[in-house]
Amino acid sequence: MSFPTTVRIFEMSPRDGLQNEPGELIPTTVKVELINRLSQCGLTHIEAASFVSPKWVPQMGDASDVMAGISRQPGVIYAALTPNMKGLEAAIEAKADEVAVFSAASEAFTRKNINCSIAESLERFAPVMETARHAGIRVRGYVSTVMGCPYQGEVDPQQVARVAKAMLEMGCYEISLGDTIGVGTPLKAKRMLEAVSKEVPIDRLAAHFHDTYGQAIANLYAVLEEGIAVVDASVAGLGGCPYAKGASGNVATEDVLYLLQGLGIETGTDLQQLINTGHWISRTLSRHNGSKVALARGDCHE
Amino acid sequence: MSFPTTVRIFEMSPRDGLQNEPGELIPTTVKVELINRLSQCGLTHIEAASFVSPKWVPQMGDASDVMAGISRQPGVIYAALTPNMKGLEAAIEAKADEVAVFSAASEAFTRKNINCSIAESLERFAPVMETARHAGIRVRGYVSTVMGCPYQGEVDPQQVARVAKAMLEMGCYEISLGDTIGVGTPLKAKRMLEAVSKEVPIDRLAAHFHDTYGQAIANLYAVLEEGIAVVDASVAGLGGCPYAKGASGNVATEDVLYLLQGLGIETGTDLQQLINTGHWISRTLSRHNGSKVALARGDCHE
Numbered sequence: 001m002s003f004p005t006t007v008r009i010f011e012m013s014p015r016d017g018l019q020n021e022p023g024e025l026i027p028t029t030v031k032v033e034l035i036n037r038l039s040q041c042g043l044t045h046i047e048a049a050s051f052v053s054p055k056w057v058p059q060m061g062d063a064s065d066v067m068a069g070i071s072r073q074p075g076v077i078y079a080a081l082t083p084n085m086k087g088l089e090a091a092i093e094a095k096a097d098e099v100a101v102f103s104a105a106s107e108a109f110t111r112k113n114i115n116c117s118i119a120e121s122l123e124r125f126a127p128v129m130e131t132a133r134h135a136g137i138r139v140r141g142y143v144s145t146v147m148g149c150p151y152q153g154e155v156d157p158q159q160v161a162r163v164a165k166a167m168l169e170m171g172c173y174e175i176s177l178g179d180t181i182g183v184g185t186p187l188k189a190k191r192m193l194e195a196v197s198k199e200v201p202i203d204r205l206a207a208h209f210h211d212t213y214g215q216a217i218a219n220l221y222a223v224l225e226e227g228i229a230v231v232d233a234s235v236a237g238l239g240g241c242p243y244a245k246g247a248s249g250n251v252a253t254e255d256v257l258y259l260l261q262g263l264g265i266e267t268g269t270d271l272q273q274l275i276n277t278g279h280w281i282s283r284t285l286s287r288h289n290g291s292k293v294a295l296a297r298g299d300c301h302e
Numbered sequence: 303m304s305f306p307t308t309v310r311i312f313e314m315s316p317r318d319g320l321q322n323e324p325g326e327l328i329p330t331t332v333k334v335e336l337i338n339r340l341s342q343c344g345l346t347h348i349e350a351a352s353f354v355s356p357k358w359v360p361q362m363g364d365a366s367d368v369m370a371g372i373s374r375q376p377g378v379i380y381a382a383l384t385p386n387m388k389g390l391e392a393a394i395e396a397k398a399d400e401v402a403v404f405s406a407a408s409e410a411f412t413r414k415n416i417n418c419s420i421a422e423s424l425e426r427f428a429p430v431m432e433t434a435r436h437a438g439i440r441v442r443g444y445v446s447t448v449m450g451c452p453y454q455g456e457v458d459p460q461q462v463a464r465v466a467k468a469m470l471e472m473g474c475y476e477i478s479l480g481d482t483i484g485v486g487t488p489l490k491a492k493r494m495l496e497a498v499s500k501e502v503p504i505d506r507l508a509a510h511f512h513d514t515y516g517q518a519i520a521n522l523y524a525v526l527e528e529g530i531a532v533v534d535a536s537v538a539g540l541g542g543c544p545y546a547k548g549a550s551g552n553v554a555t556e557d558v559l560y561l562l563q564g565l566g567i568e569t570g571t572d573l574q575q576l577i578n579t580g581h582w583i584s585r586t587l588s589r590h591n592g593s594k595v596a597l598a599r600g601d602c603h604e
Binding site for chain 2: 296
């Protein structure tokens, strides 16, 4: 057992957290304020927007305005999801510090989600990777469904390893392993990571775990033991689960930070400010706060 | 790392889960049905009632009626909390299969909660232990605040060890270690257990962890690695946290069972029936279901 001394938190709430928010469009000013508040908490990596067709993800339709509106802090990376060339060009135009592409470890999920095979999904990223490289922009890769798939059920860890390796070889600087439906348990997480880390160095891997079955903190503890030092999370657990109404999605950043502090791991992030930010955005969106740490500490009402 | 092959779940919902339920008194018939449903799930240890003055805990005022009303299943232990001699006598009269007493590892908590020192709280149990022994009834011991106290903050693991050892020596067959306010994290849980298991054999210890800070499943994983094989839990996370409104208390049995199944540990308990039972009691009490597994699987509406 050897934990990393520092962990980098990659904050997902402005993108992964808000993209599925039902109802009216969230005002651009709210997104901008959320991102600014998050950077004030000491978070250095924030996925700020998704440059995707507003036909598919209406909540992300103002990505360029969001990127233009934020108060950029020195040392903070404002990242954007770019599923295709058009998205990449808009992200470059909007001065995203880095971009991200995604695939999945499940053929059934890829087929259902983006209507192609995993191999085809990777091929589609080739020009995005090439253009990003020329523009000097780093690309992060997401692999979804690493511990289970809503359509095919079990997912082979070897398949996760193959997709992660392919994304690394295509030029991604880091591969974020997503338990998209939160079905993993700690030993499964360890075994999946063992398979992947044979193909991709562990310092190029991140854990993106959802808390749908209440296991995310335990799963993170298990992979931190293995040396994972980058964790994706979303303040107030913003995001929910598109596969089960009322269920949890992204693990709450506050709860992750509480775990990391308990393990003596440095993050440079202020827990109380993060709790305040989570309460603020939950109130603003009239949404249940999905962080247990935040509920335990109560709403400060600032 | 060596996990136990089987784990005994001690179901807390009828007592620890319901005792703090605000508002109107829960009908005896509902409690009886809850207990009967829990036994149908395959749970073999159920804390069914508390024989305490209804002046202090009104929700437990019908303890004798509850014990008289349940359909006792062979092999199932129906336990009762008995804070004093009067409670013990009533529990024996009501044919409780075993009883339980409690103390705490925090002087401040004991003083505030039962207005005496830890040493005095233990002395008060002496006649209860003696009478139970003569009646041939096993006594379980709870130690509260093993990883933190709402009044004094930090709690010394050595102090937990001393109280646990004292309860064992007084005749308790098992000591349940309670993270009453759910502040623990996995390494803290391991260190606490290491200290206690030097004084009390690990097969006489149980983990009673609350999920107030979202860490209970991770903490359980950590102590299962150390050999803990008895876990207290409450279906639907029934109970809440009396120290923070809206916060979580008892870890949900469904989420614990999902973890255990993922680790390949046998419990003899049926997850789907447990989920159904949690949805049923949550609906019946018009209460939020605190199990993430239950929310992920949805309400079956039976």
